[in-house]
Each structure stands twice: as C-alpha cells, then as structure tokens.
Amino acid sequence: MIDTAIFIGIGLVVGPLLGGLVSGLDRILTARLQSRIGPPLWQPFYDVIKLWNKEKTVVNVWQAFCAYCYVAAASIALVLFFLRSDLLLILFIQAVGAVFLVVGALSSTSPFSQVGAHRELLQILSYEPLLILVTIGVFLETGSFKIERIYSWNEPLLMKLPFLFVVLGYALIIKLRKSPFDLSTSHHAHQELVKGLLTDYSGPILALTEIGHWYEVVLFLGFCSLFWATNWIGMIAIVVITYFLEVLIDNVSARLNWRWMLGYAWTMGLTLSMVNLVWLYAS
C-alpha cells in the first residue's frame, strides 16, 4: 500500500521534472548540433512558469477541458508505468491523452488548428499500430504484458527483438513529433501551419500541454528501457543512446508529408515487426 503510494508520488512529481530536464538537454544538444550555445538547462521550466502566469484567453472553453484531460491521461499512463502495470493498458491510456489533444485542436475553427489536428490523427494512425506490435513482441518473448515481469526478465530483450526495437525508435520519432515527422506541430514555428495542433492553445492551457508532453517523453523513454532491463547501466545507456539518435535524426532531416509517414510506417514498420514476430513464433 505504502509502496503504491510512493510510486504514484514518484510518477506524478519526478515524471515532469525528468521530462523537463530531458527537454532542456534536447534543446542544448540541438543548439550544439547547429553550432549555437543554446538556452540554459532549466529553460523549459522557465517557459512553462511564464506561460502559466499569462492571462488566460480561450477560443473555446472545451480546449481547457481537453488540455486537462490530456495531462491527466499522460500522468496516469506514467504512474501506471511506475506501478509496473499492464503495458498494453498503458498504451491505451496514453492514446486517450493524444486523442483529447486532437479534439481540443479541432474545437477551434482556425484552419491551422484543424489541419494540425488532422495531421496529428495521421501521426497517431502511423505510430499506434507499431507500438501495439512492439508490445505484442515483448509479450511473446517474456510471456507477460506486466512490466513487473518484463523488468525481471533475465536476458536483454534487445537480443530477441532487434527489429522491434528499431520499430519502436521509428514510432518514437512520430510520437514525439521529431523531424522528419513533426507534421502536426513542432518546437519551431511551421512555415505553413504556424504552430499547427497547438496554434489556439495559449497561456496556462498551453503550459499544460507542455507538461503533458513531458510525462509522455518519460513514459516512452521508460518503454525503451524495457529493452535492456537486466542492469541499471544497460537501461540508462539504451535510453540515452536512443534519445540521442532521435535528436540527431530530428536535426539532420527535413519534414516529410503524411503520405511518406503513413507509407513508411505501414510498410517498413509492419514488415520489420512481422519478421521479428515470426522469429518469436518460430522459437
């Protein structure tokens, strides 16, 4: 009981703290890759605090509702991850957050929000099946969807699920909206879509979406850590390397349109998953 409470606390507090730090590191790293110095490590927190203190303006009150639901779903997903619950259930719950973010954007009539929202739906359409298949692969290897069991597996999953790990990395580019798949919104204003999905979220409500994003980042880095869970060093190494590669890809590629995204995800992603899954069925 106490354990549960502690894990819930860790999930709720440490989650966004860690997520914000990752975001700060991301920005520094990106700046270095572009020969800039970049902002201080704590800059994402300053940004969110500043947004939080801005005047609240809304285009539609339901955006506030959606933003709160997004944060709620993202934080519940992370808490469940810390409680080492069912991985598939966690994916479902984070999808709730993603959907609410889209519904919030659709509730504004601005074409920028609308198009951004539809692109985000296409992103969900691209990464969601891949994440489910990765989870299925993890189940086939460990015999459980429960993270508790997966963490106690005595062999790094990467050995048996190499292609599925690639698929996970691929899905993460789409999920975390890194270039070339930052279609719906990105950290830098779009030329064609302004801020896309987030165009009409503003002030404290925008701050909420940022916090929700931090929860998601930590959740998915946790997902990556499952692939080398035999010791702490392996876990940290795999997370750091994966995220570094994500940032690298983000910086060296140009944005693609949704046809490429969906096409790649559903052909290459599915093929790789199928090959790896067939191995697992065979063994």
Next chain:
Amino acid sequence: MVKEMLTVEQLSAILIILPFLAAIVCYLIRVSGVRSIVILITGGVLITSAVLLIPLTPFSLSPQPFFGVSIHVIVQALDFLLLLIILYFGFKHRHIVIKALALFQIIFLLYFEFFLIQDKPDTSTLYCDHLTLVMVLIVSIVGSLICFQAIPYMKNHEEHLRLKRSRQHQFFFVMMLFLSAMNGLVLSNDMLIFYFFFELTTLCSFLLIAHDGTKEAIKNAVRALWMNSLGGGAFILALVGIYRETGTLELQQIINSGNIGTGVYLLSLALLCFAAFTKSAQFPFQSWLLGAMVAPTPVSALLHSSTMVKVGVYLVLRLSPVMRETFLSQSVALIGAFTFLAAAALAVGQSNGKKVLAYSTISNLGLIFACAGLNTPESIVAGMLLLVFHAIIKALLFLCVGAIEQHIASRDIEDMRGLYADMPLTALMTVMGVIMMIMPPFGILLGKWMAMEAAASNLYVIIMIALGSSLTVMYWARWAGTLMSDPFAGRFKPERQPFLTWGALGSLCAGAGLLSTAAPWLYIQMIVPALSRAYLPPYTTQNGILENPYGAFAVFPLSLVAVLGFVVAILAVKRAAKARVVKPYLSGLQVAEPGVFTGPMNQLVKAEAQNYYLSSIFGEKKLTTWINLGAGVLLTLMVGGAL
C-alpha cells in the same frame, strides 16, 4: 412476492408473446395515444420480465400444447407461412434470387419435416442460460428504449413527410414484432424454432427498411431480403447436415456432445457461420446494412444495436465451444479481424455520419467474430463484453444522430460543425458515446484490451486488429472534435426535446457509463456463468481489477481516477468560461464576424477548413471491390476448408 408469482413459463411467454400481441394492437387500433400507451406499457413489462428472469436462470422448458396443438406444429405451420410471405415478396418485386431461395427453403423444410425427422423426441423447446439472459436483457431494455424514442421521432418524421394517412401502425407493428422475434430466437433451444425466428427477423428487417416506400427504400429492402435469404438457405442446409450427423436438433445437446469431427458436420457448422455472417452484415454482405440507412433512424438503431446483426454474433459465440481448435474457428477469426480492419478503413473515408456508424457496427461485429474465432476463454469473454457494450453505445449514437438529423436536416459530419452551440446536450451525449467507444476505462476498450491480449498468439489477427483499432480512433476522434467546435455558446442551456427522447438518450448514456464501471461485477455475475463449461473463467477480480497471469486492467481504480479527472476538467471549463474569449488565429487582422479576417488589399477573407476524409486512400470506390474480393476468398477458404 412478484418473483414467486411468475414462473419461468410465464416470463418466457411474456417476453415472446407480449410484444407480438402489442404489435397486433398497434396495427388494429390506429389511434396514436392508444398506441403510445401500449408501447410504453409493453416496454415496461418487457424490461421488468427480463430483469425478473435474472435469478431464475438457467432453466429449460417445454411449453404445454396450446389448445391441444403442440408448439412444434404451430411453429411448423408458421414457418411455411413465413416462407410463403417471403416468396410473395419475391414475386411482387420480381426478384429471381428471393424466389429461388424461398422455394429452396420451402423444399428443404418439407423434406426435413416430412421425410427426415422420423419421430419427434420430447425435446426441450426453450433454454435459457446466462448468454441467453444477456441477449434477452439487451433486446428487452435497449430495444424498448429505442421503441420509446421512436414515438416522438415518428411523429416528427411523418409531419416532415406530410403524409395524408399515418403509416405508423405498420411501423410499430413491425418494431414490436421484431422484439418478439428476437426474444424468441435467443430463448429457443430447438433449432427449427430458432430457424423460424431467424427468418422472422429477416422479414421484419425487410418490412422496416421498405417502410418509407420510396424507390430507394424498396430497392435496399429487397437487397436486404435476398442477402439474408442466402443466410436462411445456408441455415436450413446446415440443419439437415447436423441432424443427419447427430440425430438431434437441440442446440444444447449439439453443443454438449462436442465436435464429432466428420466432414459433413464441420461443413454444416461452416454454413451456420456463413448464415451468421450474412445476418451480421460482414463483408461481402455489408451492403444490405448500409442500404438499411434509408429507413427512419429508430430502425437503424434497432437493427444495429440490439437486434438483427447481433443474431449472427450470438449464434457464433453460442457455437464456439464445438468449434474449438478447428480450422473453421481460425477462419472465423481471420474473417472477423479482416472485417474489423476493412470496415474501419472504409469508415475513415466517410463524411456521412450514419455511414460512419454503419461501418463502425460492421467493424465491431467483425471484432466480436474474431474473438469467437480465436476461441480462448479470454477472447470469448472479450466477445461477450463487446456484444453488450456495443449494443448500448451504438443505440445511443444512432438515437443521437437521429435527433441531430431531425434538427439540422443533414447527416453529414461537416454540417455538424459547432453543433454544441445549437444542441449542447445532444452534442455532449454524442461525444460521450464516442468517448465510450474508444477510451478506457469504458467497456468497449476493456473488451478490446482482452481481445488484443488473446490475439497475441495469432500473427495475422493481431496485426489486423492493431491497424483497425488505430483507424477506429481516427474516425471517432475526428467526429467528436467537429461536434465541439466553436463558436462558443456561452452558458450551457440544454435544447428542447420530447421527454421520451431525453429519457432514452439519458438512460442509454448513463447505463453504458455505469455498466462500464461495474464491469468486474458484470463479469462475475453475467459473463462467467455465460461461459460454456469448455472454458475456465480466465480472469480474477480483486479490488475491481480484472487480472490474469499476464495482464491486468484496473477497472475500479481507473474509473475513480477518470471521474476525478473529469471533475477537475469540468471545473477548469467553468473557470475558463470566465476568461477572455478570443477569436481563433487566422494569420490576418481579426474582424467581428467569426471565421473571417482582413486579408490583402483590405478584402475580407473567409477562412475555412474541412476534415480529412482521405478518400483517395480510404474511399468506398477505391476499396469496396477489393475488400469484397478479399472477403469472398476468405469465405471460400472457410467453407472449403471445412470439407
């Protein structure tokens, strides 16, 4: 008390015969007041009887002869009458397939009744276990609520059509008859009686689809009739096969004696599955259900949620124990998963709200078939949960769309933009319906979670389910967002609707929500007893957490957190309502008029955006032919593989 006063015989009689009597009264007494009262009382009694049946389940019984004539003989006579009526419609609409199939069925039935069956043993005619009970509850409660809402709906409908003479007596005659047929079907244990009610639902759906009498309505009704007659034909063939192999027509006896494994027997089972697919409008038979949309919306609600299409999934779930570990079962899983994916893809390409609902029904039924075909204890539980929750939520969504359609005179999603400003409560209920379709901790997602975990061992099925469920999220989320779009209406003020409409919508919405929270209870009280003896109960329930050795779904804790999150979010909405309201960003100078900005040269520019329907990929024209072809191949595989 009441419980002791009514026996199972009386309750079954009420459930089957009362709606039939009410139908006759509706037809004969053409006064709207009387009709409304009859429908309300019948619905009330049906709901009460279904609930009273709960503690008395399971039971089996053979009714006493009726004025000296045995029930079998009565049903036999009615059966021929029914087929003759279908034959009549075949001649009336000059449809060769209907005529041929009706004659085919009459001939086989004659052969069956007079040559094949030598002595009629004392079979138990009716049987009710918990699976039956679940169906009876769905039919009686959801079906009655739909009929209640149909009262104000049809009044509006006829005013809109400016009919000289009301045709509501016919409409409600068939609606009530339908409920009677459904209750009869799920309660019958004798396959011949089952077959009679099976055909009766076909006839009822034909009459309901044709109700408005337009050219299109007749055309679509005729299509529904021939497609479902195909199912009827397959059914009677299967009966002949099963009787020859097993020597019995008692459903329970067939199931309990297990798979006897001969070719003819398996082929008969495959034909029963085929019949189920036609009833449940699986590909390539989807077109009759899509065509059924021309009927008044309560008809769609009834066909899609609690009756007709549920017959197919009920039949296959019922037969699943004898299909365990057969190629047939695997084929059913494959066809179901394929339909789930294909229908979801087609739904993405639709902007017509009712069509989206129709494809979503086909898709969800496909998932239930996939669950039945996977045939593990987990997947059967998943299938039953999906069956229950889909019935309630789909009824809710159809009734909502019906109310919306009568208000805005369109069923296009694009025309529902900003509906919240106009019909806040209906819009909210529709959004709730959508949320319950795609989000945990609600029942459908619980079922989907179980289905996915059960499907993990089948590569093709799991891939199709994974893809299909992402497409599902896409078409539902798009719709919900469109409904909640600005302009912001200010204070929440529910629109005016007849009391019966609010009553039906409210109870379906609340019912689905509460039942989702009570899912562990539902699982223990209804689903576990409904499992055949061949399956061990797969989940434990502790502290409201459904758990098996490799997965857990925390229903109570998540529902609690969801309620908390919902309250916080609603409070946020209240606070946000006090905030400054600004116009959406349009990258130009804002003007007072919504959606307009000052562009170059001081010209006013209207900003517009529409939803993505991606018809270049997911359009009906692009996909339907290929999907039908694929489904045809899979069906051939299923029937041929059984040989």
